[in-house]
Amino acid sequence: MSHTSSQPAPATFAPSGPLTGTVRVPGDKSISHRSLMLSALAVGESRVTGLLEGEDVMSTAAAMRAMGAVIIPPDGGGLSPDAGIGGGHAGQGGAGPDRLWTIHGVGVGGLLQPQTALDMGNSGTSTRLLMGLVASHAITATFIGDASLSKRPMGRVIDPLSLMGATFSPAPGGRLPLTMSGIVPAVPLSYRLPVASAQVKSAILLAGLNTPGITEVIEPVPTRDHSERMLRGFGADLSVEVEADGTRIIRLMGEAELKPQTIDVPGDPSSAAFPVVAALITPGSEVRVTNVGMNPTRAGIFNVLVAMGADLTFENEREVGGEPVADIVARHSVLTGIDVPPEVAPSMIDEYPIFFVAAAMAQGVTHAHGLDELRVKESDRLAIMAGGLARLGVHLDEREDAISITGSGGEPLAGGNGEVMIHAELDHRIAMSFAIAGLNTRGGLTIDDMSPVATSFPTFQAMLRDLAG
Numbered sequence: 001m002s003h004t005s006s007q008p009a010p011a012t013f014a015p016s017g018p019l020t021g022t023v024r025v026p027g028d029k030s031i032s033h034r035s036l037m038l039s040a041l042a043v044g045e046s047r048v049t050g051l052l053e054g055e056d057v058m059s060t061a062a063a064m065r066a067m068g069a070v071i072i073p074p075d076g077g078g079l080s081p082d083a084g085i086g087g088g089h090a091g092q093g094g095a096g097p098d099r100l101w102t103i104h105g106v107g108v109g110g111l112l113q114p115q116t117a118l119d120m121g122n123s124g125t126s127t128r129l130l131m132g133l134v135a136s137h138a139i140t141a142t143f144i145g146d147a148s149l150s151k152r153p154m155g156r157v158i159d160p161l162s163l164m165g166a167t168f169s170p171a172p173g174g175r176l177p178l179t180m181s182g183i184v185p186a187v188p189l190s191y192r193l194p195v196a197s198a199q200v201k202s203a204i205l206l207a208g209l210n211t212p213g214i215t216e217v218i219e220p221v222p223t224r225d226h227s228e229r230m231l232r233g234f235g236a237d238l239s240v241e242v243e244a245d246g247t248r249i250i251r252l253m254g255e256a257e258l259k260p261q262t263i264d265v266p267g268d269p270s271s272a273a274f275p276v277v278a279a280l281i282t283p284g285s286e287v288r289v290t291n292v293g294m295n296p297t298r299a300g301i302f303n304v305l306v307a308m309g310a311d312l313t314f315e316n317e318r319e320v321g322g323e324p325v326a327d328i329v330a331r332h333s334v335l336t337g338i339d340v341p342p343e344v345a346p347s348m349i350d351e352y353p354i355f356f357v358a359a360a361m362a363q364g365v366t367h368a369h370g371l372d373e374l375r376v377k378e379s380d381r382l383a384i385m386a387g388g389l390a391r392l393g394v395h396l397d398e399r400e401d402a403i404s405i406t407g408s409g410g411e412p413l414a415g416g417n418g419e420v421m422i423h424a425e426l427d428h429r430i431a432m433s434f435a436i437a438g439l440n441t442r443g444g445l446t447i448d449d450m451s452p453v454a455t456s457f458p459t460f461q462a463m464l465r466d467l468a469g
């Protein structure tokens with residue numbers, strides 16, 4: 001399933017004039033993963049539309065099937081319950097709001113022993129959340145992944161899940177490949193997150209579902225709250241207490257019974273950030289992105305862009321499946337450099353690569369702090385973005401967990417006839433960010449491999465072509 005199995009797909013991005021039109025981005029990746037996982041644990045049939053049909057979510061689907069859930073894709077009428085991941089995968093085009101996925105769950109505590117290693121491809125979210133699920137089931141599972149995922153730290157979930165009683169044999173450094181055994185009954189835990197991570201929080205809560213008593217996660221810095229919202233939506237007994245300093249205490253009553261749901265997954269704000277920034281920095285552009293999730297724990301990028309002077313309007317604001325949603329209209333704008341403090345980081349953590357491109361085109365200097373987590377994503381996003389932008393002539397100062405970027409004031413970046421080669425490093429967000437940067441260079445740039453975009457935004461290049469007319 002991993003894009004590493006396919007041929008590299010180099011592509012050149014050069015100025016192509018204003019971007020105009022209306023686009024709908026694929027479904028939210030975080031909500032899509034959780035829709036499949038929680039539906040697979042409910043008793044009965046759940047129905048999901050708007051699911052992101054990208055490789056990361058398909059890795060979750062394959063793993064949940066391997067542990068007993070029946071997951072039927074929209075065009076998968078003839079699929080057997082244990083059908084391989086290839087069945088119905090529409091990652092390269094078929095995705096759409098009307099495509100209905102049907103999931104028959106096994107019930108909390110009902111996951112089965114997988115017969116083969118669980119291939120997580122490029123997906124950190126699949127790996128860490130599924131480790132949480134396995135931790136409180138009496139099963140042993142091996143997790144494998146691509147070269148990027150195999151470098152990422154798993155100690156952050158191994159530590160709390162070990163306290164709950166699970167046992168682990170990871171590769172050196174707490175990495176994949178990793179074999180773990182869950183335990184029944186697991187021990188309920190009260191855990192203060194040492195790192196602002198929704199994946200760690202969610203792993204513990206998912207482990208808590210099949211654990212007797214109350215599992216508690218203390219979150220000093222708020223991170224995306226889809227797990228909390230969705231666990232409640234599926235009928236779990238979950239409460240959130242917010243202390244005076246903003247610390248959140250999340251308590252989940254274990255041995256939960258989840259009821260099947262009908263879910264309409266909103267568009268991914270992390271994907272929407274690409275056409276939005278593209279429109280803001282490309283002269284003459286006006287782009288409407290419809291149906292974008294606006295959960296406040298995710299919307300940091302839009303707030304920061306507005307504070308930089310971005311002409312963004314939020315229309316048709318509504319609620320879809322318990323999540324705020326809006327259509328965003330972005331028009332070319334003169335952006336001004338800004339200071340982005342560390343506490344904003346969790347609400348725009350995946351958007352920093354494209355944000356750095358916006359900063360590179362702004363007037364004046366942008367400072368961003370509290371970026372240590374960027375170093376442990378699909379690539380070291382701080383180093384790779386700084387290196388690539390510097391090669392495009394951008395003045396910047398990269399520090400351990402911060403960066404300062406001096407913008408061009410709207411002038412196109414260097415580049416030239418595509419000969420500046422950017423390596424995507426198996427990182428979809430690096431590939432997409434430099435693709436947008438390429439539209440605002442003098443002569444263009446080439447990205448060695450665009451295939452990683454299939455993990456979160458399979459229709460990215462088609463969308464750009466549409467917008468460029």
Ligand SMILES: O=C(O)C1=C[C@@H](OP(=O)(O)O)[C@@H](O)[C@H](O)C1
Binds near residue numbers: 200
């Ligand atoms: O919980 C999630 O769905 C995610 C949490 C974030 O990771 P961290 O928990 O590592 O910050 C984010 O970067 C990732 O794309 C999705």
Ligand SMILES: C=C(OP(=O)(O)O)C(=O)O
Binds near residue numbers: 123378
């Ligand atoms: C960090 C990301 O995803 P994951 O951790 O699931 O690989 C991302 O999509 O930017």
